[in-house]
Amino acid sequence: MHKGIRARERKPPWLRLLAPDGNIAQLEAAVCGTCGRWVLRCRQGVWEAWDPGVIQGDDLTVAIILGVRLTRLKTVYGMCGPTLIDVCGERGIRSDGQYLAEHRCGFAPISLTPYKPAAKARQPGKPWASGIKLTEEDVREFERIWNMPVKELKCLTRSKVN
Known part of the structure; x- marks a missing residue:
């Protein structure tokens, strides 16, 4: 956070789940220098800013209608935090996926839903091909x-x- 820039709202406590220390997606929680809202910044490749609210269900329909650029959250078990997978328009969007919307200064975020990691697909320590x-x-x-x-x-x- 830069000196002089103050957050307009309190930092959501669940941002540490999306942007933990040592995460693979190089996400960091930061305050937008223009509007003062909390955003997630991706520091891998081209630096991008995403609204931290998770988009799914009806919010996904709203985001598509508004033409907001989305990225899918994918949980990689054994890694620290989720990874981001860019989608191209409506292509690559799944109805059961979790997404983040591109941050747009001056616009209200589409969703304020907190991030909850998906349930683990298998028990840790159990072989992949068990059974x-x-x-x-x-x-x-x-x-x-x-x-x-x-x-x-x-x-x-x-x-x-x-």
């Missing part, structure tokens, strides 16, 4: 296809398509 049983026949078939030359593999896929 999957492979037979010897499955392993032999995999090895046969894995060692197959590319020309034969292309012919094999064409014959299955036709």
Whole structure:
């Protein structure tokens, strides 16, 4: 935060979940130098500012209608904080995703919904393929296809398509 710039509102306590120390997306919580609102700044590549409210559900429809640029929040388990994935217009937007809107000075944020990390997909310490049983026949078939030359593999896929 620059000297002389004061936040217009209190810092939301959940910003530490979006921008923890050592996060992979290089996000930092900061005060916008123009309007004084809290924003998330991405310091990776081109520096961008995002409103910290999570957009999902009906707010997502509003953001699309207003033509606001969005980025998807993706949780990477084992990493510190979420990563950002840019979407192009309406392409790449999923109805069950969580998004951040580009910060626009002078405009009210579309959402003030706090960020809650998604539930973990698997228990920590448990192998990825737990519960999957492979037979010897499955392993032999995999090895046969894995060692197959590319020309034969292309012919094999064409014959299955036709």
